[in-house]
Amino acid sequence: MKTVNRLCLVLGDQLSFDLASLQGLDRERDTVLMVEVMEEASHVPHHPQKIVLVFSAMRHFAQALQEQGFQVQYVRLDDPHNTGAVPSELQRWHALLKPDELHLTECGDWRLEHSLRDCGLPIHWHSDSRFLCTRAEFADWAAGKKQLRMEYFYREMRRKSRLLLNGDGTPVGGAWNFDADNRKSLPKGVKPPYPLNFSADPVTQQVLALVRERFASHYGAVDDFNYPVTHADAQALWQYFLDFGLAGFGDYQDAMASDEPFLFHARISAALNIGLLDLRQLCNDVESAYWAGSVALNAAEGFIRQLIGWREYVRGVYWLKMPDYAEGNSFGNTRPLPEFYWTGETQMNCMRQAIGQSLKHAYAHHIQRLMVTGNFALLAGIAPSEICEWYLAIYMDAFDWVELPNTLGMVMHADGGYLGSKPYCASGQYIKRMSDYCRDCAYKVSESTTDNACPFNSLYWHFLMRHGNLLRSNQRMGMLYKNLDRMPEAKQQALWQRGQMLLDTLDNGQSL
Numbered sequence: 001m002k003t004v005n006r007l008c009l010v011l012g013d014q015l016s017f018d019l020a021s022l023q024g025l026d027r028e029r030d031t032v033l034m035v036e037v038m039e040e041a042s043h044v045p046h047h048p049q050k051i052v053l054v055f056s057a058m059r060h061f062a063q064a065l066q067e068q069g070f071q072v073q074y075v076r077l078d079d080p081h082n083t084g085a086v087p088s089e090l091q092r093w094h095a096l097l098k099p100d101e102l103h104l105t106e107c108g109d110w111r112l113e114h115s116l117r118d119c120g121l122p123i124h125w126h127s128d129s130r131f132l133c134t135r136a137e138f139a140d141w142a143a144g145k146k147q148l149r150m151e152y153f154y155r156e157m158r159r160k161s162r163l164l165l166n167g168d169g170t171p172v173g174g175a176w177n178f179d180a181d182n183r184k185s186l187p188k189g190v191k192p193p194y195p196l197n198f199s200a201d202p203v204t205q206q207v208l209a210l211v212r213e214r215f216a217s218h219y220g221a222v223d224d225f226n227y228p229v230t231h232a233d234a235q236a237l238w239q240y241f242l243d244f245g246l247a248g249f250g251d252y253q254d255a256m257a258s259d260e261p262f263l264f265h266a267r268i269s270a271a272l273n274i275g276l277l278d279l280r281q282l283c284n285d286v287e288s289a290y291w292a293g294s295v296a297l298n299a300a301e302g303f304i305r306q307l308i309g310w311r312e313y314v315r316g317v318y319w320l321k322m323p324d325y326a327e328g329n330s331f332g333n334t335r336p337l338p339e340f341y342w343t344g345e346t347q348m349n350c351m352r353q354a355i356g357q358s359l360k361h362a363y364a365h366h367i368q369r370l371m372v373t374g375n376f377a378l379l380a381g382i383a384p385s386e387i388c389e390w391y392l393a394i395y396m397d398a399f400d401w402v403e404l405p406n407t408l409g410m411v412m413h414a415d416g417g418y419l420g421s422k423p424y425c426a427s428g429q430y431i432k433r434m435s436d437y438c439r440d441c442a443y444k445v446s447e448s449t450t451d452n453a454c455p456f457n458s459l460y461w462h463f464l465m466r467h468g469n470l471l472r473s474n475q476r477m478g479m480l481y482k483n484l485d486r487m488p489e490a491k492q493q494a495l496w497q498r499g500q501m502l503l504d505t506l507d508n509g510q511s512l
């Protein structure tokens, strides 16, 4: 009987023991290949902590596979034979080991997958079963629809997973979505749990030293690294959230507070995206917490919706629409990203808080990303490619398949409204309502046109005025344009002038 030797490439975001391409490998005969490459670590200036996370988690995963009896070839970044890119490393190891078969689970990143598909090697591709919805299933669901709506996709995923459903298939609680209950600001006296800390073991220490030396020019602090790099630690973080975070997650999901970078959020996105946590287990645990009576339905449903709704939905859109999706720029924005996105040096307290914690922890929660840094980029007309690169670089959990649709589609509305029905634009009033940031700000949120008026206010109206031709016909924007039209001409002019002055300031390379 002919024996087949297989080589299975495992990428840095595929660190799951039940990865499709790892199944059926012969532990004695077959080989797992893992490579740390410069191209993936530096095609955008990734936050140093993110590079630490991926390399350290890869090294721990390789060790765990070896302990389970797998043959692993592991190429470190500083290996003198390392060619620096995934396809060339695969070609090198293919020539060295001469396997009969090459196995690979589909990539998260379109760019990488296509460079591997084009590298001239006969790869057996496996569907990524860590997601609930396959690429093909999403394409079937989206077929014939001009615009997609996450809410309808989410209902399909609820039915498919049977999460929070009654026996007759109706949603528990009588509604699919309890988002309206999840918009409270943080009241005085409510204290979020302390973040769970992780100390760096010798493997992580070694990677920290490597990253300090090789990626010193990347923005972001490396010394505050505090993330799980093994499956066991990721489970500990998850259990901590179930015990102390989930109950407050629903009510305060959209809240923001000074010097509280994490609030009631789980901090699990990075671990989940690289394979240290399992989506189905997370959802089942949350559902169990609801049935056990330890969390309310708005918390459980809200959390499950993020995972099987938004997360799966953005992935579906990405694989359906790439590569053209990345070129979307429906407002024709050309403004470069202001330098303060990389330094946090701005007088706008909300921006300083959100950017500052992103540089320190490689983390900001959803509303900070959407309604502070994202909202500002939308209102200021930043070029989508520049703001997308920033999000991809700065966040611990950022991988192209999830970052790009969230930024280009949800935040910048640059896909012309394919992913979301309206832009999430807001004035400073929204930030005031959902946070305490305005209290300590150099600008006045109650003012719009004076010298120290909140920049978000005039930029908001400036945005509506300059894009009226595209947005007036959008039914969901009708009320905003009615408000604009009711405004006295002089007020409109003053808002336009103040907004224009702020944009000119940015164009002169100055901060706000």
Ligand code: FAD
Residues within 6 Å of the ligand: 264, 265, 266, 267, 268, 269, 270, 272, 273, 303, 306, 307, 310, 311, 312, 314, 364, 365, 366, 367, 369, 370, 374, 391, 395, 397, 398, 399, 402, 403, 404, 406, 407, 410, 411
């Ligand atoms: P929690 O608030 O506790 O939420 C639980 C989980 O739900 C998250 O861990 C995440 O896996 C999932 N989730 C929630 N919202 C989304 C969403 N919109 N898309 C996908 N998953 C979601 N998330 C990433 O994982 N990677 C990214 O690169 C990324 N880029 C983003 C860029 C922008 C502009 C915006 C607005 C959002 C982005 N998100 C991204 C989604 C979301 O902000 C993060 O998943 C979340 O902040 C991670 O923190 P957490 O684990 O504490 O999440």
Ligand code: SF4
Residues within 6 Å of the ligand: 347, 348, 349, 350, 351, 427, 428, 429, 431, 432, 437, 438, 439, 441, 442, 443, 444, 445, 454, 455, 456
């Ligand atoms: Fe942000 Fe404006 Fe509030 Fe300052 S006043 S924190 S710029 S919303």
